Amino acid sequence: MTISGRTAAPLTPISPTEAGNGLRRRFFEDYGIWNEAPVLIGTTKFEPRADVKNIMITGGAGFIACWLVRHLTLTYPHAYNIISFDKLDYCSSLNNTRILNDRRNFTFYQGDVTNPSEVVDCLERHNIDTVIHFAAQSHVDLSFGNSYGFTHTNVYGTHVLLESAKKVGIRRFIHVSTDEVYGEVKDGDDDLLESSILAPTNPYAASKAAAEMLVHSYQKSFKLPAIIVRSNNVYGPHQYPEKIIPKFTCLLARHKPVVLHGDGSPTRRYLYAGDAADAFDTILHRGQPGQIYNVGSHDEVSNLALCKKLLAVMDIPHQSPDEFGRWVKYTHDRPFNDHRYAVDATxxxxxxxxxxxxxEEGLRVTVEWYRLFGERWWGDITKVLSPFPVVAGMEVLSDSEPVSDHPQVGDGGRKGKGAKQGNGEREADGLGCRE
Incomplete structure (x- = not known):
């Protein structure tokens, strides 16, 4: 992890209206909250590849992708030109890359991966030789209520990108997938290798597995030099607060309780975003076409234990049952919630x-960043902090699900209670709303 050369200035509170208006500021603004934040990148640096010059990163204004955009732009200023391609949906922000606006090797292209003309135009206009494809709909909860949108973006969008890459003769195509394509891993089972079968259990994971099949087919049929990357959960600064760590941090910072799905027993492995940026930098420079690489963390924790860790980092008393119950509530579970994922990154x-x-260190850095910037980075985030927010187009709507003081067990959530859709289907996008 590297925090390069900037110090956060003191912050002054602003209203939700002012924050919302901030989303509509022009791209090349001279000052804003982005200018107060530290510039966060990875730590790796390799000898630049002679066959790589112009890199298109889809979903570049989203979470994990923006870390790689910043890392490659700042680490290889004379070797690579970085083109960030993003539609700018609700979960991405130009604040994530504004600090690069004056860099000669950085360009932003507003486009949708499901639009062939925009994809081809970007590839041809910038003479792209390398594609790193992050753009996806990724929030699993939403996929239960709007699975068509996930298929459109994650499968069709990947197909558009592959066909366009074939047309222009891309030399290197790195496809970002997820560990969820493997499906659930039971306690005590071995970590899964890249050769393990795919057995996705939710619409999001199924759409990512389908996208992988398309990548594989273009590799075999058209000799597209492709690499597939399957990562576990990534967290850190710049993540939209629909995901558990930033959402719970923002709720606790507001002195409000967090709400766990079900009984909080599912576990996840968490990788800090700086380490994820290093992984993709490593794969770009040392990965071999035709290969699949797992990106795995050794930090596995249940959702319930994660709550305790966040309370500890934020110095909130939680040792007694009454103290803990003040800050941790429960609601019904997803229609289906995998107990755990576990991949082998050897x-x-x-x-x-x-x-x-x-x-421990990653949470400390992340909590501090959200304390300083989380409430102003995306505008008013109140609605997304509900247990099961609904997305309709570009608007996030809060839910009204019942909340309890006690863990929710049984199959109540598996009967579809969490599969809400709202008044409008979420629009398909070409974004980096990645976990």
């Missing part, structure tokens, strides 16, 4: 990558 480690930031 193959990637063989390329020289390693996890450098443990969960």
């Amino acid at each position: 193959k990637l480690k063989g390329l020289g990558w390693e996890q450098k930031t443990g969960l």
